[in-house]
Amino acid sequence: xxxxxxxxxxxxxxxxxxxxxxxxxxxxxxxxxxxxxxxxxxxxxxxxxxxxxxxxxxxxxxxxxxxxxxxxxxxxxxxxxxxxxxxxxxxxxxxxxxxxxxxxxxxxxxxxxxxxxxxxxxxxxxxxxxxxxxxxxxxxxxxxxxxxxxxxxxxxxxxxxxxxxxxxxxxxxxxxxxxxxxxxxxxxxxxxxxxxxxxxxxxxxxxxxxxxxxxxxxxxxxxxxxxxxxxxxxxxxxxxxxxxxxxxxxxxxxxxxxxxxxxxxxxxxxxxxxxxxxxxxxxxxxxxxx
Numbered sequence: 193x194x195x196x197x198x199x200x201x202x203x204x205x206x207x208x209x210x211x212x213x214x215x216x217x218x219x220x221x222x223x224x225x226x227x228x229x230x231x232x233x234x235x236x237x238x239x240x241x242x243x244x245x246x247x248x249x250x251x252x253x254x255x256x257x258x259x260x261x262x263x264x265x266x267x268x269x270x271x272x273x274x275x276x277x278x279x280x281x282x283x284x285x286x287x288x289x290x291x292x293x294x295x296x297x298x299x300x301x302x303x304x305x306x307x308x309x310x311x312x313x314x315x316x317x318x319x320x321x322x323x324x325x326x327x328x329x330x331x332x333x334x335x336x337x338x339x340x341x342x343x344x345x346x347x348x349x350x351x352x353x354x355x356x357x358x359x360x361x362x363x364x365x366x367x368x369x370x371x372x373x374x375x376x377x378x379x380x381x382x383x384x385x386x387x388x389x390x391x392x393x394x395x396x397x398x399x400x401x402x403x404x405x406x407x408x409x410x411x412x413x414x415x416x417x418x419x420x421x422x423x424x425x426x427x428x429x430x431x432x433x434x435x436x437x438x439x440x441x442x443x444x445x446x447x448x449x450x451x452x453x454x455x456x457x458x459x460x461x462x463x464x465x466x467x468x469x470x471x472x473x474x475x476x477x478x479x480x481x482x
Contacts, residue, residue: 227257230264232274239418240268240277240320250288251281253312253333262314269318272481275422275429278414279315279341280325283407286350287334292359312365315340319430321421325414326350327407331389336363339370342433343417344401346392347410352400353389373440374400425463425479 229243242264244251251257261279268274281287298308315322315337324338327347335352338344346352354367362368363384372380375398382388395401405413421429431454438450458464462482470477 225260225264227254228260228264230267233278233415234419234422236419236422238273238275238422239415240264240271240274241415242268242277242279244279244281244287247282247284249291250285250329251334252289252291253287253337254291254294258312262311265314265318265322269320272426274320275424275426276418277318277320277322278325278411278418279322279337280411280414281327281334283327283347285328285334286324286326286330287337288329289332289334289355290365309365312337313340316366319433320426321418321429321433323414323418325410326352326392326401327410332356332363332367333365336365336367336370339366339374339400342436344395345403345405345410345414345417346395346401347407348392348404349407350392350395350401350404351389352392352395353387354384355387355389357385358387371400374398423479425461425467426481427461428458428463431458 225245227244227246229241229245231241233239233241242261244253244257244261246252246254246257265277268277302308312333321343322341323343323345324341325345325347326338327350329351330338331351331353332355335354338352354363354371356363356367363371368380368384371383374380375383375395379390379398383390390398390400392401392404396404403413435447435451435454438447442450463477463479466479467477
């Protein structure tokens, strides 16, 4: 209950747009990121676009990259003109895993005291919908990063896997939890215990991804999906996302109660009134995110 109230309060806060646009200018300045490319796309420039950019390392997720990713997500979260975000890599690799060279000599004390990988979770806590456009390898931390997103589109040649067992460890950024919820216990166990990969087609059949696209059309299809989402009310989209995500955390009865409260709360918005009025008047709704 408190969570959806905070969501609504933040999105409806007077004067939020002017203060947050100054933050959003950070990503448009250019040259501030070393490991990612950031811009706005779509006909109305309402889709945030983040591309992982460590081609020589197959977009291995080093600490610097993840910190930059969090910074870019924060900027898009604060930008009132952005309604959805697309996260992608290269044609060869979405992300081939975490940067093992950074992990190799870490001790238990360092990992535990510093809560190693805790900040990787930022993708899953952002209120705006995030679409992963996965081409090539999404392995280990790369697969976990994709699963933190709300929607996964895959290129025809994409491969997903959790091969940490082959390195003498286990997934540490949600792999055992999100993968099991997405594909079921048996397939998740097989992937985690053997390190075997699955193809885009197998990922689609198992429910891990929602759409398969030709490699050269993947990003454009993800942008189109982002534009459809961005055309709706941002505050209501945030409520819808919260309700769907709650299905993984709550019992059916608790989830239904949360959904009902969020549904009721849409009646406090101008966008709900506009949407229903436009439907009755047989015209396109003009949402104001209020």
